Amino acid sequence: MSHHKLEVKDLHYNYPDGHEAVKGMSFCIHHGESVGIIGANGAGKSTLLMLLMGVLFPSEGEVSVGDVHVTKKTLPMIRQRLGMVFQDPDDQLFMNTVYDDVAFGPRNYKLDENEVEKRVLQALELVGILHLKDRAPFKLSGGEKRAAAIASVLSMQPDILVMDEPTAALDPKSRRRVMDLLGSFKHTKIVTSHDIDMIYGMCDRTIVIKKGEIAADGATSEILVNAELMEACGLEVPLALQNCPVCGTQK
Amino acid sequence: MSNIMDSLYNMRLLDDLARQDTVIHKLHPLVKLLATVSYLTVVVSFGRYDIGGILPLVIYPVMVFTLAELPVKPIVLRILLVSPFIIGIGILNPFFDKQIFVLGDREISRGWVTFLSILLKSGLTVTAALLLIATTGMDRLGSALRMLKIPRIFVLQLLLTYRYISVLMEEVARTLRAYSLRAPKQKGVHRSAWGSLAGQLLLRTFDRAQRIYEAMCLRGFAGEYNTGGFGKLRIGDWVYLAVWFLFFITVRFYNIPMLIGSLITGVIR
Amino acid sequence: MHMADALISPVVGGAMWVATAGVAAYSIKKIQTEMDEKKVPLMGVMGAFIFASQMINFTIPGTGSSGHIGGGLILAILLGPYAGFLTMASVLTIQALFFADGGLLALGSNIFNMGFFTCFVAYPLIYKAFMGKGYSKRRIVFASVLTAMIGLQMGAFGVVLQTLFSGKTELPFGTFVLLMQPIHLAIGAVEGLVTAAVVTYIWNSRPEIIERAASGEAIGNVSIKKVVAGMVVIAMVTGAGLSWFASSNPDGLEWAMIKTAGTAELEATGTLHQQLSDLQTKTSFLPDYSFKASESEMEQVVGEGEEVWPAVSGGTSTAGLVGGGMTLALAVLMGLGVSMLKKRKNRFSA
Numbered sequence: 001m002s003h004h005k006l007e008v009k010d011l012h013y014n015y016p017d018g019h020e021a022v023k024g025m026s027f028c029i030h031h032g033e034s035v036g037i038i039g040a041n042g043a044g045k046s047t048l049l050m051l052l053m054g055v056l057f058p059s060e061g062e063v064s065v066g067d068v069h070v071t072k073k074t075l076p077m078i079r080q081r082l083g084m085v086f087q088d089p090d091d092q093l094f095m096n097t098v099y100d101d102v103a104f105g106p107r108n109y110k111l112d113e114n115e116v117e118k119r120v121l122q123a124l125e126l127v128g129i130l131h132l133k134d135r136a137p138f139k140l141s142g143g144e145k146r147a148a149a150i151a152s153v154l155s156m157q158p159d160i161l162v163m164d165e166p167t168a169a170l171d172p173k174s175r176r177r178v179m180d181l182l183g184s185f186k187h188t189k190i191v192t193s194h195d196i197d198m199i200y201g202m203c204d205r206t207i208v209i210k211k212g213e214i215a216a217d218g219a220t221s222e223i224l225v226n227a228e229l230m231e232a233c234g235l236e237v238p239l240a241l242q243n244c245p246v247c248g249t250q251k
Numbered sequence: 252m253s254n255i256m257d258s259l260y261n262m263r264l265l266d267d268l269a270r271q272d273t274v275i276h277k278l279h280p281l282v283k284l285l286a287t288v289s290y291l292t293v294v295v296s297f298g299r300y301d302i303g304g305i306l307p308l309v310i311y312p313v314m315v316f317t318l319a320e321l322p323v324k325p326i327v328l329r330i331l332l333v334s335p336f337i338i339g340i341g342i343l344n345p346f347f348d349k350q351i352f353v354l355g356d357r358e359i360s361r362g363w364v365t366f367l368s369i370l371l372k373s374g375l376t377v378t379a380a381l382l383l384i385a386t387t388g389m390d391r392l393g394s395a396l397r398m399l400k401i402p403r404i405f406v407l408q409l410l411l412t413y414r415y416i417s418v419l420m421e422e423v424a425r426t427l428r429a430y431s432l433r434a435p436k437q438k439g440v441h442r443s444a445w446g447s448l449a450g451q452l453l454l455r456t457f458d459r460a461q462r463i464y465e466a467m468c469l470r471g472f473a474g475e476y477n478t479g480g481f482g483k484l485r486i487g488d489w490v491y492l493a494v495w496f497l498f499f500i501t502v503r504f505y506n507i508p509m510l511i512g513s514l515i516t517g518v519i520r
Numbered sequence: 521m522h523m524a525d526a527l528i529s530p531v532v533g534g535a536m537w538v539a540t541a542g543v544a545a546y547s548i549k550k551i552q553t554e555m556d557e558k559k560v561p562l563m564g565v566m567g568a569f570i571f572a573s574q575m576i577n578f579t580i581p582g583t584g585s586s587g588h589i590g591g592g593l594i595l596a597i598l599l600g601p602y603a604g605f606l607t608m609a610s611v612l613t614i615q616a617l618f619f620a621d622g623g624l625l626a627l628g629s630n631i632f633n634m635g636f637f638t639c640f641v642a643y644p645l646i647y648k649a650f651m652g653k654g655y656s657k658r659r660i661v662f663a664s665v666l667t668a669m670i671g672l673q674m675g676a677f678g679v680v681l682q683t684l685f686s687g688k689t690e691l692p693f694g695t696f697v698l699l700m701q702p703i704h705l706a707i708g709a710v711e712g713l714v715t716a717a718v719v720t721y722i723w724n725s726r727p728e729i730i731e732r733a734a735s736g737e738a739i740g741n742v743s744i745k746k747v748v749a750g751m752v753v754i755a756m757v758t759g760a761g762l763s764w765f766a767s768s769n770p771d772g773l774e775w776a777m778i779k780t781a782g783t784a785e786l787e788a789t790g791t792l793h794q795q796l797s798d799l800q801t802k803t804s805f806l807p808d809y810s811f812k813a814s815e816s817e818m819e820q821v822v823g824e825g826e827e828v829w830p831a832v833s834g835g836t837s838t839a840g841l842v843g844g845g846m847t848l849a850l851a852v853l854m855g856l857g858v859s860m861l862k863k864r865k866n867r868f869s870a
Contacts, residue, residue, distance in 0.1 A: 255572075255575045258575065258619070261618065261619065262618055265618055287624065291525055291623065291624055291625045292530050292625065294525075295525055295526070295528060295529060295530055295533065295625055296529070296530045299687065303840045303844050306847045306848060306851075307847050307851070309847070309848060309851045310850075310851045313851045313852065313854060313855040314854065314855065314858065316855065317855045317858045317859040318858060318862075320862070329620060330620070332620075337524045337527065340683065340689050341526075343691055343695075344689060344690040344691075347691060347692065347695075348690040362690060365688070365689070365690060368688075369526050369688055369689070370526075372526035372688075373524055373525070373526035376524070376525035376526055376624075376625070377525070377620040377623065379624075380525075380616060380620060380623055380624050381617075381618075381620060383617070383624075384617045389614075389617075392617075402548045404548055404551060404552065404560055404606075405544065405548060405606060405609075405610070407560055407564070408560055408563045408567065408607065408610055409564075409567075409610040409613060409614070411560075411561060411563075411564020411565060411567070411568075412563075412564050412565075412567030412568050412607070412610045412611065412614060413614055414564070414568075415564065415565050415568035415569075416568045416571045416572065418568070419565075419568045419569055419571070419572035420572045422572065423573065423575055423576060427575075427576065438577065438579060438584075438586055439576075439577035439578055439579035439586030440576060440577065440578050440579060441579055442579065442581050442717075445578055445713075445714055445717035445718070446717030446718055446720055447721055448576070449573055449576060449714065449718045449721075450718045450721030450722050452572075452573065453569060453573075453598075453722060454722065454725065454726060454729075456565055456566065456568075456569040457562070457726075457729060459565055460561050460562040460564075460565040460566070461562075463561045463564075463565060464558055464561040464562070473557070474557030474560070476560075507843070507847060508840060508843030508844040508846065509840050510843065511842075511846045511847060512839035512840055512841070512843025512844070512846065513839040513843070515842055515843070515846070516838060516839045516842060
């Protein structure tokens, strides 16, 4: 299924103040892959996501989804296929009921109201918050907000899910629930996070970013155990792989 | 600070109330908006010496309260906090209009009558507005505005403001808490921090607006706000509207208390 | 300085609604032709910001008291007059609905008083004129304070005029002006100083925000001239009308104002009243006495516009008191009855 692949070629991006946030990144993500993108604060993760989504346009190089380049003209089509879940659900849930929020995308694509309803209910069912459909966003808990934000993207029926810190600010149970939920999706997934354990548990492949460049790209099981590499990039080996503080067992 | 929490609590209360499922809540939002506006117009159209004629209009809020099963206490508490402006302006009436007239066997100055009339009107109008929002909710009111052909831009912007009030109020509350913890003896924000405190909040607001705009664009927003379809007005909606219209018109043109009163006193005599 | 429903007459409220709707429609058209869809979420969130920042108490140096901002000027500076006006409108709408600040009928007046004067008169004529010569801290402070004070003075004067036109209070024009204007001079000074502090801070840290707002608003000289010219014409027409009334009525200007509002109301209801009373004579079934009472009472209701104090006799006033009490009792009974019916129904269905 070549049309689901996402390809980045020699990507560069300079902010208007001259700061070079992305310096020559290249990678290709295939259908069904689930890829973690990690890196220290300010490494360029968020900028990279903005470039993938076409919120920013690269100063050099290109992003293509399937065989279509991301340009101003192709944006509506690209954005139907790439769904992005924001770090702060409050930014994403801008309507006054969960239902209206999940319906926002489909309505913009001028689907008829029956189809919109079908999609909204389906998306809410999928993330398990159908019973919250008439709630106001401020009445939701952190985990419920996250689920609603994911549903608002699912209702667009994207091929690729892009997520910025999906487990940030969640209590352990909600975090586990979101991870299980994401694990159950068949979509191609791109996840940025500082939650290395979540990446370790969820992604087969990891890309490490350091100062706007790709420091490593490969199987999660190989990269995250490389303590030297992780240290150099301002990161740490997942807790699950660190020495047990209670019994002192070496892993 | 308590101010912020009060306001937040108040908004959430009204929002919760609006999500109930009673006869009134099920009515079409447009019908409730029109009934409210005509009610306000009728209340306000009474002259400043006319208290008796207004009294039957008390029936409207009483009926909406009971039919919508709203808790009386929290809403009445709100109403009692009538804008001090009204009392301030109204309380001066007795000083400027001291002409005396006889009511029953007592003498009352006209100023007190006009003051009472202003208070009564203020109570009724404030109640009607709160009842509208407590039985309709902001989102459905938005769709009623769209049906009245209010431009999409304005409705979307109004709904966004409503949505983010709670988010930003919490942010302001956090900032003020942080400020007051390090400035224990100050009542408000010191002049040296005016610009940076409010300014930083503002810059964060700008950044948030940018992210929201991106979130909207990523879901296909192109400057146009697409609402879902509106429910059609059903027979019940028309009946509700017609009954109130008829009642308001009757009250406006017939002084009902006077009719009842003279009927009774006439009979007694 | 929120106008309240209880202080406004339908005629004044309606007229101000029309004026506000006109300005709002023009502003929306302006924003649409600018094709600046990015501004819509910014306007929405800025509205929420104004709401939240009204909760911040700024200590006023040397007084021990504190004040808060209204936000009209900050909106005009950061969003431009059109978007600023619309944002102020939605803030005031939500205040009217949720906090009973002002009211729905008075909303038109409130938007006009707090939005129009600041965004379309004070901001372009004072603030913009100052800033046309370039930004500096001193200029920002001076322009903000002057703009806020003048904008609020006009707004406060609007409140005075609208209240007097509505004729619900006994306050003489002069007293009312003396009550309103000086206090709003102080409020305006605080508003201006806080606005200046915020604008200066933003101008120092992110100057592009201020510059973009100032350049992007495309407020062509033509349109602002049109607005001002329109206002001048309206002011002259009303002024001429008012002075005519004033000269024909020895009791002074405010008396004439109340009278204009009153007669407009009277004409609207006059013919309807006539028809209704015809209908009433045809279908009369009530005893003679009470019917007469109701008719004279109706004349009082309509005659009120002319400020005729109803010549109430002892008998009718007793009837009024008794009837009023009965009506209230009836309202309470109706409420109790309905709620009992509902409870019984719930019990049966449960």
